[in-house]
Structures are given as C-alpha cells and as structure tokens.
Amino acid sequence: MICFITYLFQINILSYFEIWIPRFCYHGKYSSSVNCRMCLVEIKGSLKPLIACCILFNKNMIIYTNINLVTISVEFQLLCLTMYNIYNILK
Ligand code: FES
Secondary structure (H helix, E strand, O other), X not given: OHHHHHXXXXXXXXXXXXXXXXXXXXXXXXXXXXXXXXXXXXXOOOOOOEEOOOOEOOOOOOEEOOOHHXXXXXXXXXXXXXXXXXXXXXX
C-alpha cells in the first residue's frame, strides 16, 4: 500500500480524500501536460506555490490548499488565462 501511494501525484491523493483542486489540463487517464497552473498548492516549507498535478506525493508532506497565497496565485493565473484568451480572440 505504501508503494502504491508513493507513486501518485498530489492531486490524486487530494481527490481521494475529496479535497477538490481546480484543474483544466489534468486528466487521470493521460499524462499531465502542466499547462494551466490552476492546481497550485502550497507545501509546508516551500517558498512558492507548487503544481499538484506533476509533483509526486510524499507521506511527509503537509499540503495547504486554501490559504491566501494559493488562492491569490490561482486567481491571478485564472486572470492571466482569461486575458490571454481575450487577446487571442481580438487578435
Ligand atoms: S491541472 Fe493544469 S497544471 Fe495542473
């Protein structure tokens, strides 16, 4: 069981415990493309938010999903994606 959990991404573990993280480009059946940056989480001790869909879970990790830094980062990323799409439409 420990080996099974060790090779899962953080987003899989959080989904298993019904902790929902926003995601656009991640699908469990395909490899992660890591394009949208919507699945940001903070790991205790990290200096910046990290991407949950490409970082393997470690049993010693403490993951924060709803603190201010993560919320602001996700909102900023969503704003950037929106601006990029608007730019492409108007171009
Ligand atoms: S879901 Fe897109 S980068 Fe993680």
